[in-house]
Amino acid sequence: MEKLHVVILLMLMISLALTVVRLRSLLAIAILSGVYSLILAVAFTLLDAVDVAFTEAAVGAGITLTLMLAALSLTTRSSTKGSGSAAQRSVAIVVCLMTGAALAYASLEMPAVGDFAAPIHGHVANRYIAEGPLMTGVPNIVTDILASYRGYDTLGEVTVIFTAGIAVMALLWRWRSDGK
């Protein structure tokens, strides 16, 4: 039953993606991208990945949409007709279809969802699940791994966010120091 729900959600996402390709209104495209993220968040929840779902809902559907709308308010509301000759466009379609086909082919080799024999469950994951909450006193294993076992990586991620922030500010920030 759960599988059926995920399949329905994925179909919805595919139809949303196709709709976005057809649309010219940038406002509608931004909002539909937010809807896409929200559906993805529901799919993650069905797969028991609540932390990822939370992030997807907050970042994908929430803040990205808001920043897109803020950026849109600085430009036009609709895109012009697609540029490029018919030959260029057909090359683009072929490249997209071939990449998609290669990814779909590669996914056939992936272990099934929840497969105990999958390589990723063979290394440190068992130790994290068994010992994580005892070692750190934090019952949420995702937080254990992100903050403690993988503390270096998370420090790196925060540095990436910091760098992105100061890059945007260095390029575009025009506020005077008195807030005018």
Next chain:
Amino acid sequence: MSEHLIVRVIVKLLVPFILLFALYVQMHGDYGPGGGFQAGVIFATGFIVYSIAFGARQTIRVLPLSVVTAMVSLGVVLYALVGFVTVGAGGNFLDYGVLDSHDPVHGQHLGILLIELGVGISVAGVLTAIFFTFAERRQK
């Protein structure tokens, strides 16, 4: 002030709850889904929603630009500082167990709380700063 009256009234009602929810996600990330990253995003969203309804200038009176820019770096500094403190206490970098001399588990818990707070502060600062950057351009 009379334009967009409904939006403004609703936003005024919502913002306190958005900020409270952000704090809940921040502090409850140990026990349920969430953590510093999500909390930072929600916290920033609260202020951004307020800016959309009342304008960036009005928001800056509550959240001065100097505070936003300080938050951007403060979070990373807090995170790295926890790492250096653990080194100073005789452990490895970001090995929080040494933060509590009696019980390594308490030290771990404290370290995780602190670095999640760092993540939250930085993320909230960066996202608010990016939005304010756009908002300022809009006013020209």
